Amino acid sequence: MYIYNNFDEAFVRNRVAEFRDQVQRRIDGSLTEDEFKPLRLKNGLYLQLHAYMLRVAIPYGTLNSAQMRQLALIAERFDKGYGHFTTRQNIQFNWPRLKDVPEILDLLADVGMHAIQTSGNCIRNVTADHFAGAAADEIEDPRPTAELLRQWSTDHPEFQYLPRKFKIAITGSPNDRAVTKAHDIGLRMLRNEAGEPGYEVIVGGGLGRTPMVGKIVRAFLPKADLLPYLEAILQVYNVSGRRDNKYKARIKILVHETGLDEIKEQIEAAFERQKRDFAGPSADLVAEIEAAFAPPVFDNARSLAFEQAQADDAGFRAFVETNVAEHKNPAYGIVSVSLKPVGGTPGDATADQMRVLADLAERYGHDELRISHEQNVILPHVRKADIPALHQQLREAGLATANIGLVSDIIACPGMDYCALATARSIPVAQEISRRFDELKLERDIGPLKIKISGCINACGHHHVGHIGILGLDKAGRENYQITLGGDGTESAAIGERTGPGFDAEDLVPAIETIIETYLELREDASETFLAAYRRLGAEPFKQAIHGDRGGRARAA
Amino acid sequence: MAREYKPRVVTANDLFEGDTVYFTASQSWSRDHAEAIVAWSQDAAETLLAAAETQQDKVVGPYLAETVMDEHNRPQPVHFREVFRTRGPSNYFHGKQAGA
Numbered sequence: 025m026y027i028y029n030n031f032d033e034a035f036v037r038n039r040v041a042e043f044r045d046q047v048q049r050r051i052d053g054s055l056t057e058d059e060f061k062p063l064r065l066k067n068g069l070y071l072q073l074h075a076y077m078l079r080v081a082i083p084y085g086t087l088n089s090a091q092m093r094q095l096a097l098i099a100e101r102f103d104k105g106y107g108h109f110t111t112r113q114n115i116q117f118n119w120p121r122l123k124d125v126p127e128i129l130d131l132l133a134d135v136g137m138h139a140i141q142t143s144g145n146c147i148r149n150v151t152a153d154h155f156a157g158a159a160a161d162e163i164e165d166p167r168p169t170a171e172l173l174r175q176w177s178t179d180h181p182e183f184q185y186l187p188r189k190f191k192i193a194i195t196g197s198p199n200d201r202a203v204t205k206a207h208d209i210g211l212r213m214l215r216n217e218a219g220e221p222g223y224e225v226i227v228g229g230g231l232g233r234t235p236m237v238g239k240i241v242r243a244f245l246p247k248a249d250l251l252p253y254l255e256a257i258l259q260v261y262n263v264s265g266r267r268d269n270k271y272k273a274r275i276k277i278l279v280h281e282t283g284l285d286e287i288k289e290q291i292e293a294a295f296e297r298q299k300r301d302f303a304g305p306s307a308d309l310v311a312e313i314e315a316a317f318a319p320p321v322f323d324n325a326r327s328l329a330f331e332q333a334q335a336d337d338a339g340f341r342a343f344v345e346t347n348v349a350e351h352k353n354p355a356y357g358i359v360s361v362s363l364k365p366v367g368g369t370p371g372d373a374t375a376d377q378m379r380v381l382a383d384l385a386e387r388y389g390h391d392e393l394r395i396s397h398e399q400n401v402i403l404p405h406v407r408k409a410d411i412p413a414l415h416q417q418l419r420e421a422g423l424a425t426a427n428i429g430l431v432s433d434i435i436a437c438p439g440m441d442y443c444a445l446a447t448a449r450s451i452p453v454a455q456e457i458s459r460r461f462d463e464l465k466l467e468r469d470i471g472p473l474k475i476k477i478s479g480c481i482n483a484c485g486h487h488h489v490g491h492i493g494i495l496g497l498d499k500a501g502r503e504n505y506q507i508t509l510g511g512d513g514t515e516s517a518a519i520g521e522r523t524g525p526g527f528d529a530e531d532l533v534p535a536i537e538t539i540i541e542t543y544l545e546l547r548e549d550a551s552e553t554f555l556a557a558y559r560r561l562g563a564e565p566f567k568q569a570i571h572g573d574r575g576g577r578a579r580a581a
Numbered sequence: 582m583a584r585e586y587k588p589r590v591v592t593a594n595d596l597f598e599g600d601t602v603y604f605t606a607s608q609s610w611s612r613d614h615a616e617a618i619v620a621w622s623q624d625a626a627e628t629l630l631a632a633a634e635t636q637q638d639k640v641v642g643p644y645l646a647e648t649v650m651d652e653h654n655r656p657q658p659v660h661f662r663e664v665f666r667t668r669g670p671s672n673y674f675h676g677k678q679a680g681a
Contacts, residue, residue, distance in 0.1 A: 051597070053638045071641055073662075074669055074676045075599035104675050119675070122597050369672045440662060441670035449665075451672045501660055 025088055025392065026171045026316040028136040035179070036133045039140060043067045044126035051123060066146075068139025069125055072444050078117045078125060079142040080132060084152035084170035084194075085113035087393040089382035094135045096378035098128055107378070109363065109371040111397045111435055111486055112191070113151045114142055118442055140178060145186045147177035147258075153195040153202045154396035157319060158358050158404035160350040164213050164221055166196035168314045169250065172305060175313075176251055183258050187265030188273035190258070191230075194223075198515065203397060205229045205238045205517035206489055208275045209257060212515075214244070221247045227257060227287070228279030231483035235519045236276045241288050249295075251304045256294035260287065320390035320405055322353045327409035330357075342468070343415055343426040357408050359389075361401040361418060362425040362433060366462045367455050370436045371399030380421040388414045397486075398435055400428065431466075431473045431540070432458035435486055439479025439496060440503075446479035448496025448503040453477050456533050470540055473554045476511070489513035491555045492539060493520040494532070505532045509539070509566055510558045521563050524571045535570045542569040589626045590617035590648045590656055591633045592666070593640035601666040601677070602640060604633045610640060612677065614667045615655035619648060 028036070043063070050060040064070075068079040080095075087095075095115055099107045102124050103117045110116055120128060132138055142149055150173045157165040173192060177183065183190070194211040195202040204210025210226035223245045229238025245253055257275075264282070266272045279287050334341045349358040361381065364370050373381070381401055385393045388410045389403035396402060406414055418424040427433045434457060437443065439450030454477055461467050476490030480497075487493030493508035504526040511520030527535050540554075542565055547557045558566070591604035592614075602610040603617035611617065620626035626645050633643040646663050648656040658664045669676020 056637055057596075057641050071594055071599055073666055074601060104673070118670075122599070372672075440665055441672055449671060451670075455672065498662075503661060 025086060026136075026167075026313065032136070032175075033133075036136075036138050036140075039067070039138065040126060040129045040133055043129060047122060047126055062144070065143040066140070067125075067129065068142035069120075069122075070143065070444070072118070072442050073440070073446075074442070075119045076122060076125070077442065078120050078128060078139060079110070080115050080117070080137060080139045081142050081149040082109075082113050082115060082137070082395050083174050084150060084156065084167045085154050085395045085397075086152075086156075086167060087395065088391050089386040089393070091135045091137060092378050092382040092385070092393055094131055094137070096375040096382070098131055099378065100375040102128055106372050106374045108369070108438065109373065109395050109399050109401070111399065111437070111484055112149055113154075113395050113397060114149055115395070116438070118438075143189075145188050145190075146184050147173075147180065147186075147190045147192065150174055150177070151191070151193045151202060151207075151397060153197055153200075154394040154398075154400075154402050155201060155349060155358055155404060156196060156394070157317060158351050158356075159197050159199075159201075160352045161199050162197045162352060163215060164196045165317055165319075166194040166202075166211070166213055168310070168317050169211065169213070169223075169247075170194050171313050171316070172251070172310065173254070176254075176305075182255075183262065186258070186262055187267045188270070188275075190261075190275070192254075200513075200515040200517075201396075203486065203489065203513040203517075205515075206231050206235075206486070206513060207238065209254065210238050211250075216244050223247070223250060225253065225257075227291075228276040229517075230274050230276040231486060231488045232274070233271055233481050234274075234277065235483070235488040236280065237517045237519065238276075239279060239284050241284070241291055248304050249299070252298045252302050253291075253295050255302065256291050256298050259294050259298070260290045264290075320392075322356060322405070323407055324353070324355045325409070326355065327407075330408035330411055333412035333415075337412075339419075339424075339426070340412060340415055343424060344411070346426050346428045346430060348411060351405070353405075355408060357406055357411055359403045359406045359411060359414060360396070360428045361403065361423050362427050363400050364427060364433050364454075364458065365422065365425045366432065367459045369451050370434050370454050373401070377421060377423060380417070380423065384414055384417060398433065400433070427467065429472050429474070430468070431461045431470050431475060433474070434458065435474075435476040435490070437478050437480075437484035439477075439485075443479060445482060446496070447481070447498040448479050448505065450477040450479040450485055450494075450496055453494060453496070453505065453529070453532060457536060460533050460537065464537075466540070466544075469550070470544065471550065471553055473540070474513075475536070486513060487511070488519045489517065490520060491558070492536060494536075495526075497526060499526060503529050505529065507532075507535060507539070507570070509563055510555065512555060523563060523567050538569050539566050542566055586623050586626075587647050587659075588649070588656070589620045589645040590614070591620075591626075591629050591643050592617070592646050592663070593633065593643035596637075596639055596641055599641075604629060604643065608632055608636075610636070614648075614658055614663075615651075617648070617656050619650075619656050620645070 226238035440446035478485035508520030
């Protein structure tokens with residue numbers, strides 16, 4: 025894993041010292057809020073409904089045990105004993121006091137972490153496949169590229185005042201677990217016919233008010249050209265992106281309004297110019313970063329403990345079925361730890377749970393942890409022979425929920441329980457759905473299903489790409505929820521389709537239940553997933569089921 | 582036609598803690614919505630907000646929010662967002678509802 029060098033360390037410490045001074049000046053009255061707000065946002069500090077919120081970047085979702093323990097310490101000392109992992113591989117602390125934030129940032133710097141560029145109109149935390157470096161289907165580990173992008177984009181003088189925020193995601197696998205098509209720039213690693221590594225470059229994806237699937241601007245970009253090419257994209261955007269209207273300021277609108285062919289030409293022209301000034305990072309730097317992500321030394325000793333435990337224990341078997349993914353080394357598995365217990369808050373972990381996860385990563389997982397955009401924690405490298413013992417210890421810590429990819433593995437933004445921008449609550453909806461489907465005992469029968477909930481149009485909960493998406497709105501002073509169907513955040517990305525008028529809170533979960541019952545009735549057999557059935561059947565039978573009979577239990581609002 | 586005026590209070594977030602606060606008759610800030618001073622006219626609302634905005638060293642982002650009087654003649658929030666702000670989150674017993 026990448027460890028800060030002297031330059032990184034000094035840079036982050038200087039930023040903490042600078043922010044400490046800015047906070048002091050705000051507290052003593054030398055700075056007004058208008059002056060202070062852009063400064064605090066540059067350091068990830070928001071003011072939410074009930075308190076300040078500090079958003080800390082977890083670059084490409086990778087943590088070691090020392091970092092996880094430090095997050096636990098911060099949660100305990102400065103929050104209310106928990107932290108919230110977000111859909112952008114960040115962690116949010118919901119209750120810090122203003123005067124304590126510099127101290128928190130110092131504690132983060134102690135373990136090579138920061139909150140820089142987690143807000144504002146700049147290049148945000150670069151996200152990556154949470155199975156990076158471990159996945160069986162991976163072409164190449166995307167994290168050295170992500171770290172290179174972190175270094176390149178951090179405090180990049182040209183890109184600190186973009187028309188709007190800018191999000192980059194990268195995957196090294198053909199199976200896209202990083203939602204690359206819903207980012208300002210999505211990068212997919214691949215090899216050309218000569219076997220040389222490079223990227224497919226996708227631009228102009230995004231969710232929010234105007235959801236769009238990103239478009240390919242370069243089918244194959246040689247690896248060495250990445251930074252000048254991204255600078256070219258950013259330059260085109262910086263000059264031509266719409267600054268006249270906040271709602272039209274993202275690059276997706278520029279791509280859409282300019283047209284794909286024209287924008288490609290502009291990018292390529294800028295790239296030709298840019299390459300003359302900046303050919304990319306030095307080979308030494310690239311090699312240094314790549315070395316930091318060298319895979320651990322795997323222990324290939326064979327053991328039947330994993331198979332034996334599955335034969336002996338149905339609970340373990342169920343856990344393996346959903347929470348263990350195929351590792352590139354056949355003696356290993358990738359273990360996902362669900363942060364979605366029945367009735368829980370998606371993405372929340374207590375300080376104690378963080379410490380358990382840190383201990384387990386150290387004991388069984390080569391000291392590595394990942395945070396997924398789906399708000400779960402992953403131990404990417406666990407010997408299969410150790411998974412039964414790991415499972416037992418997760419169980420004791422209340423962390424063995426076997427629901428990855430199922431109906432209760434819900435993404436939910438903080439919504440109006442915390443967020444100042446929200447128009448309705450998200451968390452209670454997720455809690456109610458997970459409780460209801462636990463009562464019905466249908467989860468395994470339903471199979472793979474992604475429900476994603478956002479508490480406002482900004483779509484932090486990725487509702488547009490949920491198989492079932494839920495969007496909370498304020499309808500004449502009541503919380504009201506729109507349902508979309510058929511969204512997909514993977515390589516076959518699609519934006520979900522609205523089913524019709526929204527539902528009031530009390531009618532929403534019955535409507536979701538009706539949609540899922542309809543699927544169970546209409547699927548060809550248990551191997552046809554919800555998404556596959558939706559694609560075959562279209563929206564109509566589902567719309568009919570929830571809106572057709574207005575006297576039914578799922579009344580439209 | 583002018584929209585009918587509805588009574589309002591001035592609310593903001595405390596600069597130091599971030600907690601929701603309400604402007605009172607003594608031109609200070611209370612954590613309790615019921616202690617807020619009510620603006621019964623548009624003029625009064627503008628005057629109160631202007632006074633609140635001078636207290637940048639104590640609060641962030643003062644704004645007007647609609648209110649109704651309860652049976653004890655104390656102002657209560659109207660919109661659900663403002664109701665949540667008087668309580669705290671619904672997933673944990675934290676914030677104002679916990680007396681914090």
